[in-house]
Amino acid sequence: MSRTQIIAFANNKGGSGKTTSCSNIGCALSMMGKKVLIIDGDMQLNLTLSFFNEEKSLEYASNGKNIYTAIREERDLSDFVVPTDYEGLDIVPSTSLMSAIEFDLFPKWQREFILRKCLEPIKARGYYDYILIDSPPTLGGWVMNIMCASDFVVIPVEASPWGLFGLANMFEFINKVREISPRLSVMGIMVTKADERKTYFKETLKTLRESEDVRVFEGYIKVDSAIEWSQDNSKPVVAFKKYSRSALEYKKLAKEIVEYANR
Ligand SMILES: Nc1ncnc2c1ncn2[C@@H]1O[C@H](COP(=O)(O)OP(=O)(O)OP(=O)(O)O)[C@@H](O)[C@H]1O
Numbered sequence: 596m597s598r599t600q601i602i603a604f605a606n607n608k609g610g611s612g613k614t615t616s617c618s619n620i621g622c623a624l625s626m627m628g629k630k631v632l633i634i635d636g637d638m639q640l641n642l643t644l645s646f647f648n649e650e651k652s653l654e655y656a657s658n659g660k661n662i663y664t665a666i667r668e669e670r671d672l673s674d675f676v677v678p679t680d681y682e683g684l685d686i687v688p689s690t691s692l693m694s695a696i697e698f699d700l701f702p703k704w705q706r707e708f709i710l711r712k713c714l715e716p717i718k719a720r721g722y723y724d725y726i727l728i729d730s731p732p733t734l735g736g737w738v739m740n741i742m743c744a745s746d747f748v749v750i751p752v753e754a755s756p757w758g759l760f761g762l763a764n765m766f767e768f769i770n771k772v773r774e775i776s777p778r779l780s781v782m783g784i785m786v787t788k789a790d791e792r793k794t795y796f797k798e799t800l801k802t803l804r805e806s807e808d809v810r811v812f813e814g815y816i817k818v819d820s821a822i823e824w825s826q827d828n829s830k831p832v833v834a835f836k837k838y839s840r841s842a843l844e845y846k847k848l849a850k851e852i853v854e855y856a857n858r
């Protein structure tokens with residue numbers, strides 16, 4: 596059996612920290628000596644831009660080394676993997692053509708399982724310890740594909756009123772996925788962009804932690820301008836500013852993920 600664990604980062608709420616978490620946890624895991632593949636599943640190509648400048652990112656969009664081409668042509672995803680600057684960390688880039696993915700998936704046989712099939716050769720080789728998949732802020736056929744290919748889903752959430760609104764839809768969607776892909780389980784809610792000065796934040800975190808329906812990660816990520824600077828420099832903050840608050844917080848979360856995945 597393959598030891599590769601596949602983790603989707605998903606939340607239909609936009610700007611909840613999916614991409615930031617995926618890039619930093621991916622990089623932090625590779626710094627722990629793990630072999631990691633991250634997949635950019637979003638037409639905004641923010642995960643790709645977290646590792647390459649605009650010119651390089653657009654090159655992957657035009658030379659076919661991207662998730663869209665792999666899915667549309669139903670090819671082995673290994674052919675679309677490119678290395679990042681970090682040892683043990685590879686990426687499948689995205690392209691703005693992903694905006695058409697729902698149309699491309701629609702006529703396909705067993706359309707919910709295309710990504711899972713494209714990943715099979717990589718899983719079978721068992722080279723990667725973890726595959727992390729960044730999702731767009733939607734709940735459609737493509738995100739269904741991402742979740743059907745995954746063992747776990749991590750839900751990054753901003754502890755704000757609108758950040759929590761919509762979580763019910765998210766869980767309803769996950770339950771639908773589990774009907775056709777029972778191996779998927781929720782690893783937990785990952786609180787991001789936390790502002791500890793706000794009573795609202797503290798109350799919301801308490802409510803989330805008290806809920807018996809969902810697990811909340813022990814660690815959470817506070818608001819930190821180092822994240823924006825790191826993204827402006829096409830680097831994850833764990834590499835850009837190793838000892839910044841958010842870098843240390845993401846490293847702690849990466850350890851929590853390893854512990855959970857190996858339970
Ligand atoms: N801890 C943080 N502190 C400060 N800014 C943050 C933090 N985390 C994320 N951000 C910023 O918040 C914005 C949204 O983050 P991110 O892109 O990771 O969310 P997302 O869920 O992937 O968004 P989308 O739904 O558009 O894909 C980005 O501009 C990012 O720089």
Ligand SMILES: [Mg+2]
Pocket residue numbers: 613614615637639641729730731
């Ligand atoms: Mg994103």
